[in-house]
Amino acid sequence: ASTVKLLTATAIVTTLDPALTFSTRVVLGATAGQVTDVILVAGGDTLLSPGKGNPLAVAGRAGLVDLADQTSQTLKAQGITSVRLRIDERYASGPRFAPGWLRADISQGLTGPVAMLGLSTLQPRPGTSAFTDPALSTAQDFRTALAARGVTVAPAIGWEASPKGARELGVVRSAPLSDVLALALATSDNALTESLARQAATKAGRPTSFTAVAAWVKEKVAAKGVHIEGVTLIDSSGLSGGALITARALGDVLALAAGGKDPALQQIVAQLPVAGLSGTLADRFLSGSAHSAAGVVRAKTGTLTGASALAGTVVDRDGRLLVFAILADRIPAGVGTLTARAALDRFVATLASCGCG
Numbered sequence: 001a002s003t004v005k006l007l008t009a010t011a012i013v014t015t016l017d018p019a020l021t022f023s024t025r026v027v028l029g030a031t032a033g034q035v036t037d038v039i040l041v042a043g044g045d046t047l048l049s050p051g052k053g054n055p056l057a058v059a060g061r062a063g064l065v066d067l068a069d070q071t072s073q074t075l076k077a078q079g080i081t082s083v084r085l086r087i088d089e090r091y092a093s094g095p096r097f098a099p100g101w102l103r104a105d106i107s108q109g110l111t112g113p114v115a116m117l118g119l120s121t122l123q124p125r126p127g128t129s130a131f132t133d134p135a136l137s138t139a140q141d142f143r144t145a146l147a148a149r150g151v152t153v154a155p156a157i158g159w160e161a162s163p164k165g166a167r168e169l170g171v172v173r174s175a176p177l178s179d180v181l182a183l184a185l186a187t188s189d190n191a192l193t194e195s196l197a198r199q200a201a202t203k204a205g206r207p208t209s210f211t212a213v214a215a216w217v218k219e220k221v222a223a224k225g226v227h228i229e230g231v232t233l234i235d236s237s238g239l240s241g242g243a244l245i246t247a248r249a250l251g252d253v254l255a256l257a258a259g260g261k262d263p264a265l266q267q268i269v270a271q272l273p274v275a276g277l278s279g280t281l282a283d284r285f286l287s288g289s290a291h292s293a294a295g296v297v298r299a300k301t302g303t304l305t306g307a308s309a310l311a312g313t314v315v316d317r318d319g320r321l322l323v324f325a326i327l328a329d330r331i332p333a334g335v336g337t338l339t340a341r342a343a344l345d346r347f348v349a350t351l352a353s354c355g356c357g
Contacts, residue, residue, distance in 0.1 A: 003310075006250060006254065008217050010220065010224065011217040013181065014264065018264050020177040022174040026040055027169060029166065035154065042115075045174040046116070049065075053172060057175070058175045061174050068170075069149065076150070084156070089117065097113060101239055109124045114191050123191075123192070187280065188279075197217060201217075210235045221253060245327070247326070255323050269312070277294070288346070293314065296315045296352050297348055299312025306337070307329045310348060317354060
């Protein structure tokens with residue numbers, strides 16, 4: 001389940017600089033007659049605002065309108081008023097959907113295609129079918145924004161590799177990786193997690209298939225001393241059925257992160273959802289005996305049909321910071337994951353109330 005994302009996050013932040021930002025660029029392409037190609041170059045940001053960017057936001061930090069402003073001004077300064085729009089998606093390219101993802105999960109908005117270019121408004125949302133081509137949808141909005149600024153843009157959008165050393169017409173940059181990853185963990189965003197993992201694996205020189213990236217994640221966490229015996233990863237988000245994760249592996253990752261020796265890993269724990277307050281834990285630990293743990297638990301959730309998991313940190317009655325990983329599998333249909341989830345919450349609340357020294 002989605003607790004796999006804790007292993008993936010560890011692999012990402014030990015490969016990429018947490019301060020890294022993802023650039024979306026527009027460069028100048030070839031000219032044919034009176035028409036010049038402009039190329040929208042994907043750089044890993046799938047959280048672009050369709051309007052102006054917000055410097056205080058994570059989703060929407062970089063704005064498509066800002067990019068159109070820069071591009072149109074540069075084009076006009078060169079006397080170019082008629083263009084064809086092209087997309088360059090070569091960066092960290094790979095399959096859009098994992099073989100193990102169910103069509104129902106995609107159609108119900110539990111995930112979307114893994115992309116390197118997209119709008120924050122196109123992010124998958126439960127109950128809504130995911131957009132199938134985020135890059136093309138983004139380019140269509142960009143075409144509209146250019147046209148609104150007096151640039152004549154041909155209706156058809158194509159794909160083209162940007163020339164080496166091509167002149168840059170405009171660029172916008174995402175929020176730092178640390179903030180984007182925190183958002184992915186808080187909302188348990190499968191496609192966003194896979195996108196970040198693929199970019200990190202690309203940085204490490206690895207192939208970009210889902211299984212290759214998942215294998216790389218295992219190697220990275222094993223190199224950090226995480227016990228991976230019994231762990232089987234099919235993707236990097238935990239959405240595919242058939243994956244196996246152990247409480248030992250989750251506990252090892254959390255202990256590394258909570259130990260305070262690595263600031264990048266420490267941020268993973270610091271930015272996990274807080275019980276009763278944020279992310280996927282916002283509606284949990286709100287009543288009954290579990291309520292006593294509200295505000296003192298930070299954890300990553302995990303839910304699949306017949307399985308529920310919770311792994312994170314809790315402060316006990318004596319002020320000690322504990323790490324925990326609780327997994328419930330093969331939950332009978334008559335019981336259901338919601339009942340199991342409530343039991344996990346009560347268990348963690350018991351940890352919070354004990355003097356565990």
